[in-house]
Amino acid sequence: MSDPTRNSGEHSQFTLLASRRFGPLFATQFFGAFNDNVYKNALVVLLTFQAASWTTLSPGVLANLAAGLFILPFFLFSATAGQLADKFDKALLARLTKLLEIVIILLAGLGFALESLVLLLAALFLLGFQSTLFGPIKYAILPQHLRPDELVGGNALVEAGTFVSILLGTLTGGLLAGLEGGTVWITGVSLTVAVLGYLTSRGIPHAPAPEPELRVNFNLVTESWRCIGYARENRSVHLSILAISWFWLYGALFLAQFPAYTKSVLGGGEGMVTLLLAVFSVGIGGGSLLCEKLSRHRVETGLVPLGALGMTLFGLDLAWASPSLAPAGAPLPLLQLLQDGNTWRLLGDLLALGICGGLYCVPLYALVQQRSNPAYRARIIAANNIMNALFMVVGALAAALLLDQGGTIPTLFLVAALANGLVAAYIFTVVPEFLTRALVWLRLRRE
Incomplete structure (x- = not known):
């Protein structure tokens, strides 16, 4: 049919x-x-x-x-x-x-x-x-x-x-x-x-193999390096993978802190942890779905700098708006926390951060798929998965080190947001296509 x-x-x-x-x-x-x-x-x-x-x-x-x-x-x-x-x-x-x-x-x-x-x-x-x-x-x-x-x-x-x-x-x-x-x-x-x-x-309909004669190499080290080599053949694909991996580091770092952030900064309980997780997840989902409408059904790399800018700005505001010390005593009920206007500011920052994350990552995934050689597209996706995992582990270790040295969670958010701005500036400098397309996209939207 x-x-x-x-x-x-x-x-x-x-x-x-x-x-x-x-x-x-x-x-x-x-x-x-x-x-x-x-x-x-x-x-x-x-x-x-x-x-x-x-x-x-x-x-x-x-x-x-x-x-x-x-x-x-x-x-x-x-x-x-x-x-x-x-x-x-x-x-x-x-x-x-x-x-x-x-x-x-x-x-x-x-x-x-x-x-x-x-x-x-x-x-x-x-x-x-x-x-x-x-x-x-x-x-x-x-x-x-x-x-x-x-x-x-x-x-x-x-x-x-x-x-x-x-x-x-x-x-x-x-x-x-x-x-x-x-x-x-x-x-x-x-x-x-x-x-x-x-x-x-x-x-799922059949999806014929692009390289059925391929001999599988089970040497994990050499083959992982070969997959990364395939990704490096196209500069925009390689840097897009690095940008995607940074997104997973950044998002995982925020998600991992929600329980401790709720307890030690906001003074809340399990209900607040769930709300933070829900708002952040809904934001990323909503931002992802917005991509098609904003890109007019094409792979619009111009959305990536806009998403990166939002991830930085709203990450910074989340750090600045966070209380310096949680209230003493038992965890505050969720309804009581929601009566505080600053809580809504924090939730707004998380929602906006998630939306910008969706705008950032979806065009990058589509670009990697579109510009990868079909003969080894899946191995390039595998390289992306390897880099994602590596970045998340490095991010977790860096966060643990900062917190172990006496840093607070808002300070961690501040450092992460500033680092996001630096990473974005590097990527958009070496691949000017992203910024060029962003300027074109903004001009077309005004017209």
Whole structure:
């Protein structure tokens, strides 16, 4: 059956959701990101409150160990994942990765039943591995199934859906962990979502391999370096990957501070942490969806400097507007915090920062897909994933060092925002296309 949106003059990105060329991929990605965060956050909550019955390690060590285990596969296996996505049909690989997810959740269920920390952490590592395999598939398949004028809209929906699913998965994981018999609920919900993800993956149309004769090199070091070399062949692609990786460092740094920021700066509790996470995630999703309208259905690199400027300005204002010291005593109720006008200023900064982040990253993803050599596009996406993981780890270490030396969280936000401005200035200096297009875009908007 033909896809009515294939030759349609309708350009709304939301029509893609009803298209077989995109809808099943979107749903598969949404369920996968949701499931990762349900299990990851539920496990962290359980380890925080029940670690004493499973291990002698402290909850803080366990939480950081869990985060590290999930991201480690992106370092180790992204290069292999990129090769597989260039060698085999991406739709077939998507279905196989979703079957793997079902097996991993069953392993996690066994870990809960046996109260085995080793099995539970192994399942978390394997979920990271499964996400690593799926990463090059979801981005490299878009140019195969979407027209050039649909590429921005497709990427916008993927980014918006990813952040919404992260938010919902995080909230769901925490809720399930707090229920009586929570481990059964976690396993049941995760298994159901994994099965749904497999069913939606069966609807993804075939995406023939660009290089079926490729011989897979399992040497992780040499192949990772080769993937980065492919990315470096095109200067704009390489610098776009660095810019995307900086975005993930910047966003992850802010997200990681929300619990401590709420407690030690705002004087709030869990409800405020959830609100900060929701506002930031909705902002990124909204900014991503705005890209298609503002770019007029083309890859508009002119939005990137505008997004970078907003990320800097609103990051600075968030730091400046933050209280210097949290009120003493018990955490303040959410409603009481919302009666303070300054809280609304902080929420506005976070929302605007997220919107600008969406405007910044979506055109960069589309540019990487559009300008990459189709023969090894998935391996270039793999290089992007490797760099993203590296940048996030470096950002986390730098944040930990600053805070360990007595710096406050608002100071950390201030340093990050200033660094964002410097990084943006460097990228836009060496690739003047971004600034040139921004000036052209602004002139066209005025006309």
